[in-house]
Amino acid sequence: MSTQSTANGAAKPDAAKSGLEGVVVARTELSEVDGLQGRLTIRGYDVEELAGRASFEEVAYLLWHGELPSSSELERLQGQIAEYRRLPDEARAAVELAAKRMGPMDALRFGVAALSADDPNPDDESPEAHLDRAIRLVARVPVVVATYQRLRTGGELVEPRDDLSIAGNVLYQMTGKEAEAPEVKGLDTYLVTVADHGMNASTFTARVIASTAADMVSAITGAIGALKGPLHGGAPGPALTMIEEIGSPERAEPWMRDAVTKGKRLMGFGHRVYKVRDPRAEVLYTAAEILADETGEREALALAQEVERVGVQVLAETKPGRNLSTNVEFYTALLLREVGLTPDLFSPAFGIGRTAGWTAHYMEQRAGGRLIRPQSEYIGPRDLRYSDQR
Numbered sequence: 187m188s189t190q191s192t193a194n195g196a197a198k199p200d201a202a203k204s205g206l207e208g209v210v211v212a213r214t215e216l217s218e219v220d221g222l223q224g225r226l227t228i229r230g231y232d233v234e235e236l237a238g239r240a241s242f243e244e245v246a247y248l249l250w251h252g253e254l255p256s257s258s259e260l261e262r263l264q265g266q267i268a269e270y271r272r273l274p275d276e277a278r279a280a281v282e283l284a285a286k287r288m289g290p291m292d293a294l295r296f297g298v299a300a301l302s303a304d305d306p307n308p309d310d311e312s313p314e315a316h317l318d319r320a321i322r323l324v325a326r327v328p329v330v331v332a333t334y335q336r337l338r339t340g341g342e343l344v345e346p347r348d349d350l351s352i353a354g355n356v357l358y359q360m361t362g363k364e365a366e367a368p369e370v371k372g373l374d375t376y377l378v379t380v381a382d383h384g385m386n387a388s389t390f391t392a393r394v395i396a397s398t399a400a401d402m403v404s405a406i407t408g409a410i411g412a413l414k415g416p417l418h419g420g421a422p423g424p425a426l427t428m429i430e431e432i433g434s435p436e437r438a439e440p441w442m443r444d445a446v447t448k449g450k451r452l453m454g455f456g457h458r459v460y461k462v463r464d465p466r467a468e469v470l471y472t473a474a475e476i477l478a479d480e481t482g483e484r485e486a487l488a489l490a491q492e493v494e495r496v497g498v499q500v501l502a503e504t505k506p507g508r509n510l511s512t513n514v515e516f517y518t519a520l521l522l523r524e525v526g527l528t529p530d531l532f533s534p535a536f537g538i539g540r541t542a543g544w545t546a547h548y549m550e551q552r553a554g555g556r557l558i559r560p561q562s563e564y565i566g567p568r569d570l571r572y573s574d575q576r
């Protein structure tokens with residue numbers, strides 16, 4: 187970073203960069219977002235290569251270890267995940283409380299915060315201990331979401347099943363019924379697609395917390411807080427509401443033009459890094475299409491395609507030069523609805539998938555990163571006197 191000198195010779199930082207746009211804050215081997223080419227690389231693999239082929243468990247392993255697991259390594263991981271699915275009493279009590287009076291993202295944050303309760307050795311900072319914590323979190327975050335959903339809809343608590351995948355078990359614990367294979371596959375593909383994505387706001391949050399040498403549960407709890415906002419992980423619910431309000435293809439143009447004219451944002455469009463269509467939109471569209479072929483519900487998909495086409499056109503006209511295309515959240519909404527999730531569970535589902543990336547970033551940061559401590563540019567007054575105000 188270039189600096190200027192102040193009168194006393196101390197280094198003066200450059201002016202603040204709004205939203206830290208373009209600022210590189212970490213070196214990572216985990217993922218790369220190429221916003222001009224519309225390419226997402228995860229540990230060397232294009233997202234299109236993994237989604238629909240590798241399971242979420244395999245991709246979590248890939249993020250943590252740098253390579254895909256052998257079949258025996260995968261089997262071992264699946265066994266550990268099944269073993270860790272039982273929540274500690276503190277987390278279960280937190281989720282029970284949350285189901286009575288909190289929204290899903292607040293409940294997730296509250297339940298996950300209690301997951302440090304049964305860490306067998308909180309002072310162990312070895313890579314093995316961190317990896318064990320990462321596995322626990324990837325195993326339990328879905329259980330927090332599923333248990334919350336089950337309880338708030340008035341169902342009896344459903345114990346997790348050891349023989350099911352993460353995607354299969356979360357749907358099972360929510361409903362008490364084993365989900366059909368296409369729904370499980372749809373959710374699994376979604377989790378893979380959102381597992382990691384460069385230095386997004388929630389991952390940055392996790393890395394800042396990790397950089398202070400705080401524990402992994404604190405980092406993931408903070409990341410969930412960052413994910414909640416509608417400019418990050420909170421968009422798919424509103425994106426679905428938008429598509430539903432539009433309702434039919436001919437209403438898309440007047441509806442979207444009116445919204446943008448009134449200064450509203452079209453949810454599921456635009457991205458800080460992608461200047462072309464988000465590659466995850468394509469992956470999720472394909473997954474939604476496969477599922478729609480199974481269920482025969484293609485009408486919603488056709489409407490969404492038209493809304494996408496018109497949205498891109500309206501934004502190109504009304505916001506020229508901004509290059510606003512569809513982002514991951516747009517088809518997330520359709521896919522997760524087909525899977526059977528209600529819109530307010532879309533952001534928690536995002537959190538389930540991103541836990542793989544957050545935990546990997548935590549470990550990478552702890553393994554070699556420095557304290558993240560940027561500066562601010564002071565623009566307030568100076569030399570005020572206490573006595574002048576009295």
Ligand code: ACO
Nearest residue numbers: 416417418419421451452453454455456457458508513515
């Ligand atoms: N609809 C209408 N206008 C938009 C949109 C949108 N979806 N996105 C950006 N713009 C406009 C802004 O109004 C602004 O216009 P102006 O210069 O005339 O004021 C211009 O484009 C630039 O917007 P910024 O907010 O500076 O762009 P930034 O890179 O910070 O925003 C963001 C990225 C937050 C994703 C934005 O595109 C947005 O709000 N999208 C809608 C919400 C959404 O889909 N969020 C999910 C993102 S994906 C994810 O996080 C997983």
